[in-house]
Amino acid sequence: MKKLSIALLAFLMILAVYGCSQNNEVYEKMIEQGMQQIEKEEYERAENFFEKALDQKTKDEKATMLVQQIKIMLKAKTAFDSGDFETAKISVEEVLKTKGGTEKLGEKAKGLVEQMEEMEEAKDKYSSNYNEAKKNFKQGELDQSLNVLEEVLEKDLSHPFFSELKEDCEALATKVKEAKEETEAKDVAEVEAQAKVEAKAKAEAEKKTAAEKAEKEKQAAEEKEQKEAASKDIGAAEGYWLTEDQTEACHLTSSYLTCAVKQSDVGFKHDITHIHHISSTELELTFNNGHKTQIVLANNNVLEGEVGRLNRVSKEEANAIYEGYYELP
Known part of the structure; x- marks a missing residue:
């Protein structure tokens, strides 16, 4: 009976060691998969893999910090996608300060900051263009105003960060086009009126020219008769x-x-x-x-x-x- 108990205990120990070994293998694989997803910027999938790793080792410090870091990065990415750069930058700072996390995610966070800075610089430039177009519009320089606005609207303003600026540019472009149409209609009316005046003057001039031509033709006929009488055969x-x-x-x-x-x-x-x-x-x-x-x-x-x-x-x-x-x- 005693020998049976010892054998059972040994068997249970082998199972425990085997189970532990299996857990370690799954853990490492989940961590590796999570890192690969970070490289692809698939942060939600990375979080899923890290949580599965934590399931294998519920108190593992590395997996715990990776889950914490990736959740903060997801918050930063969500804020970025919505155009809330202020919140995104705060979250990025938290990502970089997370101890025990991965440097790869820190690099991605820094890249996100650089992207936001570039977009902020572009927005400042486009806003300056908008103000220039607005000034041109007020001064009646409609073509110049519309050219500036169309140049801005040709840029990629699809990100929510640019949504307000895009709406302002589109609204001003509509006003400029309407003003141009009114100006052109007025110009057409003036041209038509001037054309009538010129047509009348032309008719009078043609009448006068016809009379002068008739007189000249008469004189030419008389001169021809005189020349024919005075000349000899060539x-x-x-x-x-x-x-x-x-x-x-x-x-x-x-x-x-x-x-x-x-x-x-x-x-x-x-x-x-x-x-x-x-x-x-x-x-x-x-x-x-x-x-x-x-x-x-x-x-x-x-x-x-x-x-x-x-x-x-x-x-x-x-x-x-x-x-x-x-x-x-």
């Missing part, structure tokens, strides 16, 4: 002429000389008031501006004058050098 020199380098073409008739440079949409035309036959091949032309020039018909297809040597061409060949920019009559 003879074989009449026709279309092209310089040898094909950069200028002319049309010569008994009543006018018109020329233009290659690819030009501007030419000149001079009416001929008198034709003097110096010889059978040489002519002196007098234009309506008083200018005189001499031309020599070297042969039926070659003409020499002030612009140099010209060759006789068809109307189509003469106009071809202008490529649609100009057309000789």
Whole structure:
């Protein structure tokens, strides 16, 4: 009987040692998993693993401090996510002061502080932009105000920390747009009124121009009759002429000389008031501006004058050098 009791006691001791060994293995695994979750910033899952480790060793100081530290970090993260940076910073200080915790969590807490500082710096800058836009709006500089606001609203303001600033910017942007619409509508009305005034003035000017044109046409007709009576036939020199380098073409008739440079949409035309036959091949032309020039018909297809040597061409060949920019009559 005594031998049986000793054997039972030994068996129970083996079970206890085995159970203790199993507890240690689970404990270490839970601690390791919790650390991995901290690295991923999965703080709720990390807390769950640390509490499971504490279940294995209910009075373990390390697991107890890790649970305490991670709960404070969760509080800091919750405050950060809600935009309450003041509370978040207080909790971060507690995380860093927790003795027996993990340095990894301390590093994450410091990183959270840096993130908050960056966001606070950005908010100060955006707030300054908002005040600038507000000032521009009051001064009537609507485009400049709207540009500043749109630039701010293009930033990532999704965090609750920026919510109030975002609402202010959106509200001011709406006011600026409404003011712009009113200003533009007023400008349109003024433009339309001015357009009516200009249209009336244009109609009157066109009427006057038409009358002047009619008078000029009448005078031109009379002058043409006079020129035709005073002039002689241009003879074989009449026709279309092209310089040898094909950069200028002319049309010569008994009543006018018109020329233009290659690819030009501007030419000149001079009416001929008198034709003097110096010889059978040489002519002196007098234009309506008083200018005189001499031309020599070297042969039926070659003409020499002030612009140099010209060759006789068809109307189509003469106009071809202008490529649609100009057309000789």
